Amino acid sequence: MTIPLLEVDRLTMRFGGLTAVDGLSFAVGHGMIHGLIGPNGAGKTTTFNLISGFYRPSSGEIRLRGEKLSGLRMHEVARRGVVRTFQHSTLFAELSVLENALIGTHIRFRPNIFAAIAGWDAEDRRGARARAEEALDFFGLLTLADVRAGDLAHGHQRALGMAVALAADPDVILLDEPFTGMNPEETGRMMTLMRKLRDSGVTILLVEHDMQAIMGLCDRITCMSFGKLLAEGDPGEIRGNPAVIEAYLGGSRDVA
Amino acid sequence: MIDLIAQTGLNALYAAAYLSLVAVGLVLIFGVMGIVNFAHGELFMLGAYVVVALYAGGQVPYLAVVAIGLAFVGVVGLLMEWTMFRPLRDNPLGGLVASIGFLMILQALVSMGFGVRMAHVPPFTQDVIAFSDRVRLPVQRLIVIGAAVVLLGALWLFLKRTRFGWALRASAQDREAAALQGISINQTARIAMFIGAALAGVAGALTAPLISVNPHMGHSVIVAAFIVIIVGGVGSLEGAVIAAVAYAFIHTIVTTFWDGVIADIVGLSLMLLVLIVKPTGLFGTADRA
Amino acid sequence: MRSGLALLAWIGVGVALIALPHGLSFSQQEILVFLTINVLLVASYRMLTLTGEWSLGHVVIMGVGAYASALYSKHFGVFVPAAMLLGAMTAALIAMGLSYPLFRMKGFYFLIGSFAAGEIIRLLWKRFREPFGGVKGITGIPPVPDVNLGIWDFVFFDPISYYYFVLAVVSFCLWLMWRIERSPVGLTFHAVHWQDKLAEAAGVNARAYRTLAFVIASGFAGLAGALQAHYIGAVNPTSFDIEQMVFVLTWAIVGGTATFYGPILGCIVLTVLNEIVLRGLGFEQTRPLIYGLLLILSVLFLPKGLESLVGRVLPRRATSRTRAIIGAEEKA
Numbered sequence: 001m002t003i004p005l006l007e008v009d010r011l012t013m014r015f016g017g018l019t020a021v022d023g024l025s026f027a028v029g030h031g032m033i034h035g036l037i038g039p040n041g042a043g044k045t046t047t048f049n050l051i052s053g054f055y056r057p058s059s060g061e062i063r064l065r066g067e068k069l070s071g072l073r074m075h076e077v078a079r080r081g082v083v084r085t086f087q088h089s090t091l092f093a094e095l096s097v098l099e100n101a102l103i104g105t106h107i108r109f110r111p112n113i114f115a116a117i118a119g120w121d122a123e124d125r126r127g128a129r130a131r132a133e134e135a136l137d138f139f140g141l142l143t144l145a146d147v148r149a150g151d152l153a154h155g156h157q158r159a160l161g162m163a164v165a166l167a168a169d170p171d172v173i174l175l176d177e178p179f180t181g182m183n184p185e186e187t188g189r190m191m192t193l194m195r196k197l198r199d200s201g202v203t204i205l206l207v208e209h210d211m212q213a214i215m216g217l218c219d220r221i222t223c224m225s226f227g228k229l230l231a232e233g234d235p236g237e238i239r240g241n242p243a244v245i246e247a248y249l250g251g252s253r254d255v256a
Numbered sequence: 257m258i259d260l261i262a263q264t265g266l267n268a269l270y271a272a273a274y275l276s277l278v279a280v281g282l283v284l285i286f287g288v289m290g291i292v293n294f295a296h297g298e299l300f301m302l303g304a305y306v307v308v309a310l311y312a313g314g315q316v317p318y319l320a321v322v323a324i325g326l327a328f329v330g331v332v333g334l335l336m337e338w339t340m341f342r343p344l345r346d347n348p349l350g351g352l353v354a355s356i357g358f359l360m361i362l363q364a365l366v367s368m369g370f371g372v373r374m375a376h377v378p379p380f381t382q383d384v385i386a387f388s389d390r391v392r393l394p395v396q397r398l399i400v401i402g403a404a405v406v407l408l409g410a411l412w413l414f415l416k417r418t419r420f421g422w423a424l425r426a427s428a429q430d431r432e433a434a435a436l437q438g439i440s441i442n443q444t445a446r447i448a449m450f451i452g453a454a455l456a457g458v459a460g461a462l463t464a465p466l467i468s469v470n471p472h473m474g475h476s477v478i479v480a481a482f483i484v485i486i487v488g489g490v491g492s493l494e495g496a497v498i499a500a501v502a503y504a505f506i507h508t509i510v511t512t513f514w515d516g517v518i519a520d521i522v523g524l525s526l527m528l529l530v531l532i533v534k535p536t537g538l539f540g541t542a543d544r545a
Numbered sequence: 546m547r548s549g550l551a552l553l554a555w556i557g558v559g560v561a562l563i564a565l566p567h568g569l570s571f572s573q574q575e576i577l578v579f580l581t582i583n584v585l586l587v588a589s590y591r592m593l594t595l596t597g598e599w600s601l602g603h604v605v606i607m608g609v610g611a612y613a614s615a616l617y618s619k620h621f622g623v624f625v626p627a628a629m630l631l632g633a634m635t636a637a638l639i640a641m642g643l644s645y646p647l648f649r650m651k652g653f654y655f656l657i658g659s660f661a662a663g664e665i666i667r668l669l670w671k672r673f674r675e676p677f678g679g680v681k682g683i684t685g686i687p688p689v690p691d692v693n694l695g696i697w698d699f700v701f702f703d704p705i706s707y708y709y710f711v712l713a714v715v716s717f718c719l720w721l722m723w724r725i726e727r728s729p730v731g732l733t734f735h736a737v738h739w740q741d742k743l744a745e746a747a748g749v750n751a752r753a754y755r756t757l758a759f760v761i762a763s764g765f766a767g768l769a770g771a772l773q774a775h776y777i778g779a780v781n782p783t784s785f786d787i788e789q790m791v792f793v794l795t796w797a798i799v800g801g802t803a804t805f806y807g808p809i810l811g812c813i814v815l816t817v818l819n820e821i822v823l824r825g826l827g828f829e830q831t832r833p834l835i836y837g838l839l840l841i842l843s844v845l846f847l848p849k850g851l852e853s854l855v856g857r858v859l860p861r862r863a864t865s866r867t868r869a870i871i872g873a874e875e876k877a
Contacts, residue, residue: 075746116731165746353844517668539766
């Protein structure tokens, strides 16, 4: 058996006395759209923050192609090929759409201050621009390249967040609740973009609270509850899993 | 040797007394309004100059002058709240910068009115309590210590026992939640600013006969107060008092056995150390949630 | 076509700057020297603020450059221009050391931390007479050696000569800073400022970029200090105290920090206002008062600085920065 692309191995995260993630293990295969779901407070977002390097785990490991990822800082995780997006519309609002995407090319075209002063980096600048435009084009944002990112429509802002991630040429994109606050039409468009992204060879791991929303999208789903693995399988298996149903009902009782 | 230690302790107690008054006011303003008042040292200076203006001439009794200093500087605090901090409520950096501007204005006005050189303040009393030949506590210093205890005690009662005090504590914890509870942010800000400024003013007025009074005297006071509030944990009144006492002792001891500049360096290094060990971002954008 | 016009405009500015001191009195020429040095100082301060943190230690860092250059040239006999460069490098190095503790802090804490670090350095100068000269500082700092270039006999005791020297150095430094800002490095500075977490997610080492901006800014500030020290011939702890820092802060805030020229504009306008207008009216003692008032008024009523007024008059070239960063700008 080959090593899975991304492995989470007995991952544990404690905040003071609270164990937010408790011995969680799962694996994400190459070229998948993998969903991480669970009721509120299940520890999804913490897991997400652990994988992206935002937090350091209390114990356990995260591996990319068998290489240890956990313990690295966020920018180091990104340089290994795992790039995250943020909830809502976290962007460089004051910069233009193209400039946002240019930041995304940072890993491939690392700026050098001396070359920049002397003007020896013209080739890199052109390369970065081409890559940024490619990423914008992928999400249909190229015509908006000169617009200030903060002035974009909501749906476009979400797409730009993904374009910034794509510009980094990642192996895995981590999406944090990508459908929050979207209407059905926007959600549909976003799903089409994600499938297109997967078909281009990028693996997607997304965290979502609303189980129904991603049933039709994900190839595989991991369901968490109270920091632990509850169930894993394809959408059909998860939908029929009594433990998952109960967790969601119990959770929704709390919420409602 | 024991005499020296006892005398150093008395000196430190006196330093702690006026420093707590200044630091507690600074913390109160920061807690309720979220603004770091860089001009706080100049409010202290203003309190001292009220004594220069009214008492040095000899017409007004000392205690009355201290009371006037308290009220006058408190009103200056209200003025600051009204003209700068209220319009800049959601802009903590703006409030801080504006307070630096105010600091310069106060220094310049006092320099123009009284000259830049040291002002002479006649002693209120020459009496000294002698514990032994070498351990002596001037009554003036005792007054400062006593006044600090009384004022801080009164503030504590005010905060714990009155409705205004409750409102103040509520808005120091969470301004928006307090506003939802029907607490007027403008009112709590005014009260905090008046009390904070008045405490600095009364500290300046009380110590005026004991220290060198000049337009730039606020500088060393604000530096000490910053050290105290950082070490004591920003936002904690009790922490500020405890840190003020600790800092005053360390500073006095180092000054006694080495010199004042080394003591300043030690104090600043202490603050830097606390900041390194426990750095927290107030204006930081993406904090861990 | 447009680049031709721009070239003409720059030549015009250059000629005006070269002609400028000849229309001024001796004391005004001296002010011009300090103004030019302060332009470098405030421009370097803006570079520091690009990544989002405001320091209160910048003037002390300038002082590090001044003290270091003074000591190298006076005690070790280093050739003065070389000592100046070494002074700048010393300032950058000290800043590098300070960046480790300081960049653990943010916002107000960074401000206070930078102030504390600066005060400690300043108190060390004050405390140690060897080698810093204590309260009186260092005097008898050697001046820049005179040179005769044929067209002009540079006697650096004379403000006009020193002004030309400073003008050349400062112009070159400003050009460097401009190149840095208009490059992918500069874009990354902005990114770290607006959303450091998002920048990190894109692989940017935010801490390293903050340090880089801090170190570069400190190097230029150190050079400004060295330029000042060798002109006055003396340095002391008081010339780098918090009051001087407040002046720099005032220039930056009154001018505005969103653009490259904002702080420079603030520095020039306030200096002219102070030295020409107030001095002319006999009010020069009121400088702190006026600065304090301006600081408050600009925070209250002109939060984006003087540059926002210029922005309203001039048409905005929104994409020119992007074009520069991607290397699409036509070579002038």
